[in-house]
Amino acid sequence: MNPPGLEDLLTLLRFPSVSTSSAHRDDTRACALWLQNRLTTLGLTADLHETPGHPILVAKNKHLPGRRTVLLYGHYDVQPAEPLNEWLTPAFEPTIRDGRIYCRGATDNKGQLMAHVQGLTETLAQHSDLPVNLTILFEGEEEIGSPNLKPFLEAHRDLLACDVVAISDTGMVAPGVGTFTYGLRGIACLEAKVRGPSIDLHSGIFGGAIANPCTMAARLAASLHDPEGRVLIPGFYDDVRPLQDWERTAWQTLGDGDAETLALTGSPALFGEPGYTERERRWARPTAEVNGIGGGYQGEGSKTVIGKEAFIKLSFRLVPDQDPAKILAAAEAHLRAQLPPVVSLDIHLGHTGQPYLMDPHSTLGQAAQRALTKTFGGQIALIREGGSIPIVQAFADVLHAPTPLLGLALPDCQAHAPNENFPIENFIAGTRLNQYLLEELA
């Protein structure tokens, strides 16, 4: 017997709402329309707001004077599902195995989003109202950096005014351990394309006399780090806020992070910036990563060509007080300095998001901790996370509201990777968490 709300989640997962892909534009819109209808059936007023990209869904109960206003945020878009051949079951056909739902978006973010919707459903069924004024804000562009959400916040400050923002789009340190994320890394993306000859060339006929774009792109990627893993872009670490002692101590109590990361990733070894633990590197230190590199022949066997162009796709994960625009400018200058003028270099600056940090010991932070304790019992983990939710900083900047992040994803939920999944028990716990959270925040 499926728990209440599970069928709705499976329906939501079947929409291939890949926001970065123009081919999935209609699917993404259909996903938003389905959610609008779902919220309307709860008695909420739900409006779809058009943007230059994917629509934003805003829904409310009847706001009464004298109640706290809570804004509940989630996103209905997902990452691309590629490489498709590594999925054990189809990426957009949710499949339940061993108590987990496997589907692109299962954990990031549709499973967590629908746990909140189901919590609201149950509270409304019991009490006919919620203990707070609720504003729901679901967007469809989180996986491409939420380019239209901050302008939307700025244009609708009154519509979205709130005391606190609640989001479940982060992780739990272990099954059953309530986890409060008080910091996130920011992000800045960049794509560099190296162009050489105007056509692909025979590497025998021309090899040796002109620059090879693959080699030059490799030089760019290889120039980003020293052999030990420190980022070599001049000024990259200038604005990094040092870790606090209480954080380093608290994180050491969370178990063996090294063993966990080795097991989760299947990597042969850990590797990273010297002087920091594995958790500190992931949660509180900035990175430069090559998300993709490509050029020349990609197929089976060999082809003796010099490809006319090659690319690298980079993303930087940032921590307080790094500024994404400043980092991108420094990265661009660094990359341009690497190459002699024997190839041309096009640099496209991509999306950015500020890093985020709140005080978990504030009044609202304590209310969120109580809701976690009621839901999960035991000790609450206070952590930061390595991922980026740029909009969290936007809520702080525009709505002046703090955002306790109460995640429901487990470390092996494979967000962004093949065989993404979400445990059904976390869906049920998330339903309860929503109910306790609104009570505590009230």
Add this chain to the structure above:
Amino acid sequence: MNPPGLEDLLTLLRFPSVSTSSAHRDDTRACALWLQNRLTTLGLTADLHETPGHPILVAKNKHLPGRRTVLLYGHYDVQPAEPLNEWLTPAFEPTIRDGRIYCRGATDNKGQLMAHVQGLTETLAQHSDLPVNLTILFEGEEEIGSPNLKPFLEAHRDLLACDVVAISDTGMVAPGVGTFTYGLRGIACLEAKVRGPSIDLHSGIFGGAIANPCTMAARLAASLHDPEGRVLIPGFYDDVRPLQDWERTAWQTLGDGDAETLALTGSPALFGEPGYTERERRWARPTAEVNGIGGGYQGEGSKTVIGKEAFIKLSFRLVPDQDPAKILAAAEAHLRAQLPPVVSLDIHLGHTGQPYLMDPHSTLGQAAQRALTKTFGGQIALIREGGSIPIVQAFADVLHAPTPLLGLALPDCQAHAPNENFPIENFIAGTRLNQYLLEELA
């Protein structure tokens, strides 16, 4: 009105005989069968010999005592046609524009091969016999390094015994200039695959704590050259035979190579080993080229992953007296020394071919020069080429026969690249060259 034999060439071009692709295995065989039939109609005995790969076609006229025996070599396989979207007309549908035939294989090698077949056709129509004992040897694996041809030569020394080998699979320095290629570079190929995590990872959650295979693959590629373009593999240049003074002088009379290569390639600038001219770099100096690099996200937009693996495909062009096996061993050792044990490295050694050099002033060399003069008139260009035809060295080793290379390709025929083409006038000239060559060699 099409010249005689052109329709046959167009038919041959329509076979997508891509030897490296298992998907085109049947097409490649069909191509061989068509050629077998075409040679049979000339009154030759034509037999298809099976190999572990693609078949070898051997055809002969009636060999008479007291005549020179000429072995005519060509290959019916072609390079992959990718990237398909850069072809102006379909890669395997021959299309004539401005006097040139556009199709994969038009110049390399089907156009040149069929010019010889048409020359034989016309001589036989006029004289009912050829002036020499002819053995035709057409293979289907030249573009993948002819793995089965040398064993075939060794197993059929009597069948293939000859005084001289004739091949048209090289270039002309300019339209109408008869060109004798007396040297070729050898080749050695290698693919390296870097493997890190067992799955693609979220670069926010895990970035900073493990090694990124894309970064490590880029390090490998970037480690191959110094900033000026010299190869950094230890021992790489040890066995390189220096250029002769007469060659350097002769090549300087061939016109402005720098301007020609810039125009042909569309590169922003020349780039290569200091101390050598552009032609010397291409014809008589060894290279290391990255033919392909890939890892992580390859699609539109951004995807914030750490890919689980990345690859580089390398080829080395070699000159006398470098040994391909020794170079591959040195390259493998160099690559393994670049990476810390935080990723695993699989190295697959690919096909190899010896470099080749003959004396263009020998008796047979002079006969070949006379055939070129009769066909084209004017001064003959004596050159080396940068490409590799490993089998030429095998003919020297096994059959003890020299191989004058009398090419028909122009520098802008785009061999191995999109929009490969072959001028119809070169097809006609090649038909005459075949007839004069057999007369002179007789």
